Amino acid sequence: MQIMIKSQRGNAVKIPYATIERIATYLRCMKHLQAQGVKIISSSELAQNTKTTPEQVRKDLSYFGKFGKTGEGYNVDKLAKKLERILRTKKEWKVCIIGAGSLGGALARYPGFKESGYCIVALFDNNPAKIGKKIGSAEIFDIKNFKEITEKTKIELAMLAVPQSSYEDVKEILENSKINGVINFIPHTLRLKTRRKIPVVNVDLAQKLYILSYLIKNK
Amino acid sequence: MQIMIKSQRGNAVKIPYATIERIATYLRCMKHLQAQGVKIISSSELAQNTKTTPEQVRKDLSYFGKFGKTGEGYNVDKLAKKLERILRTKKEWKVCIIGAGSLGGALARYPGFKESGYCIVALFDNNPAKIGKKIGSAEIFDIKNFKEITEKTKIELAMLAVPQSSYEDVKEILENSKINGVINFIPHTLRLKTRRKIPVVNVDLAQKLYILSYLIKNK
Numbered sequence: 001m002q003i004m005i006k007s008q009r010g011n012a013v014k015i016p017y018a019t020i021e022r023i024a025t026y027l028r029c030m031k032h033l034q035a036q037g038v039k040i041i042s043s044s045e046l047a048q049n050t051k052t053t054p055e056q057v058r059k060d061l062s063y064f065g066k067f068g069k070t071g072e073g074y075n076v077d078k079l080a081k082k083l084e085r086i087l088r089t090k091k092e093w094k095v096c097i098i099g100a101g102s103l104g105g106a107l108a109r110y111p112g113f114k115e116s117g118y119c120i121v122a123l124f125d126n127n128p129a130k131i132g133k134k135i136g137s138a139e140i141f142d143i144k145n146f147k148e149i150t151e152k153t154k155i156e157l158a159m160l161a162v163p164q165s166s167y168e169d170v171k172e173i174l175e176n177s178k179i180n181g182v183i184n185f186i187p188h189t190l191r192l193k194t195r196r197k198i199p200v201v202n203v204d205l206a207q208k209l210y211i212l213s214y215l216i217k218n219k
Numbered sequence: 220m221q222i223m224i225k226s227q228r229g230n231a232v233k234i235p236y237a238t239i240e241r242i243a244t245y246l247r248c249m250k251h252l253q254a255q256g257v258k259i260i261s262s263s264e265l266a267q268n269t270k271t272t273p274e275q276v277r278k279d280l281s282y283f284g285k286f287g288k289t290g291e292g293y294n295v296d297k298l299a300k301k302l303e304r305i306l307r308t309k310k311e312w313k314v315c316i317i318g319a320g321s322l323g324g325a326l327a328r329y330p331g332f333k334e335s336g337y338c339i340v341a342l343f344d345n346n347p348a349k350i351g352k353k354i355g356s357a358e359i360f361d362i363k364n365f366k367e368i369t370e371k372t373k374i375e376l377a378m379l380a381v382p383q384s385s386y387e388d389v390k391e392i393l394e395n396s397k398i399n400g401v402i403n404f405i406p407h408t409l410r411l412k413t414r415r416k417i418p419v420v421n422v423d424l425a426q427k428l429y430i431l432s433y434l435i436k437n438k
Contacts, residue, residue: 023429023433024426024430027429029408032408051236086433087432087436089435089436102321102325102328103328103329106321107325109321109322111383112425113425116428118428157431163330187331199431201427203424204331205326206329206331206334209312209314209335209376210243210246210306210307211240213308214242214243214305215239215400216308216400216418
């Protein structure tokens with residue numbers, strides 16, 4: 001997949017999806033460095049921290065303009081700000097989780113989202129025993145009221161954490177909603193059929209174990 | 220990061236880390252296609268399913284030999300078997316989870332691991348109220364006995380799901396163990412200092428939200 005953006009000169013430029021993934025990883029790395037008080041990082045250190053090469057770092061960043069001077073390394077605070085501007089349009093996104101089971105509950109409690117500007121404001125489930133309860137500060141609502149509640153509270157992003165058996169039902173609910181983007185944790189690629197484009201990021205946790213086995217085999 | 224492997228001719232070949240990530244994604248895609256009864260897939264369909272380009276698919280696979288004939292597409296079963304052989308040395312890996320909190324519990328219940336050949340056989344925690352209980356068929360053990368239990372039951376992989384405050388303690392426990400590989404879910408890059416090399420795959424869930432915001436902004 002490739003993504004079209006306008007370059008600084010106004011031409012359309014194709015950005016590979018893998019570049020966007022790495023840009024997001026660079027930003028998370030900058031956040032960790034900021035927390036540790038690091039001020040300057042070289043492209044080779046950044047590459048080492050994010051499992052890529054210095055050439056790749058420079059190539060990825062070059063899509064979005066000029067970053068730092070040759071030989072001086074990157075100013076961590078400045079690079080973090082620029083990467084944030086590339087990736088996000090706003091300071092805080094409202095997010096909901098569909099499925100208040102073990103995975104949904106774990107996501108609601110995951111500390112990494114809030115510190116990155118993503119606020120979990122609601123969960124949805126079809127289990128009457130769960131509806132009305134809270135996980136952290138987020139209430140669990142009836143999935144029947146998904147459209148109404150997400151529109152009223154201006155929730156833009158949804159994370160999908162239901163069992164695979166609920167896949168088709170939830171797909172329809174999302175297609176009929178005004179949700180702008182979905183992170184899918186069901187180990188099954190999600191494709192939404194809507195007139196308006198709803199970007200989906202599929203997260204496959206088992207893929208990480210495959211990568212690990214490979215690294216062990218070839219270490 | 221680049222990984223060295225021996226080519227079929229016996230020369231050392233550098234494989235980019237990103238290629239390994241995509242190979243793992245292709246395998247997960249093959250598993251889904253097998254479940255749906257799909258027999259043949261073209262490189263452009265595979266590329267579309269895994270968010271990359273047909274050229275990239277062909278380049279990634281070319282590191283590992285010949286796959287299919289030009290114009291005929293890939294045989295899903297055969298490609299799945301070959302990819303499995305590339306990524307894994309054995310049919311089943313024994314895996315433990317460190318941290319039996321909400322994330323650890325969700326990982327223990329995640330269906331995608333077992334179907335990919337990764338069997339969660341134990342959890343570890345330091346909370347006396349949790350020790351001795353079970354999640355699914357896996358018992359929760361005292362983290363104090365980590366080395367002894369993982370060696371006795373031949374657990375090779377560990378998933379890290381503890382709060383960030385326990386990071387240093389768990390790091391030491393892993394460094395003193397015989398664990399062969401780690402998946403780290405703490406939003407903080409894990410670096411183990413050991414004489415023997417222990418591969419670590421860091422999983423950052425917030426990175427996925429950054430990618431999603433970008434896709435929404437540029438759709």
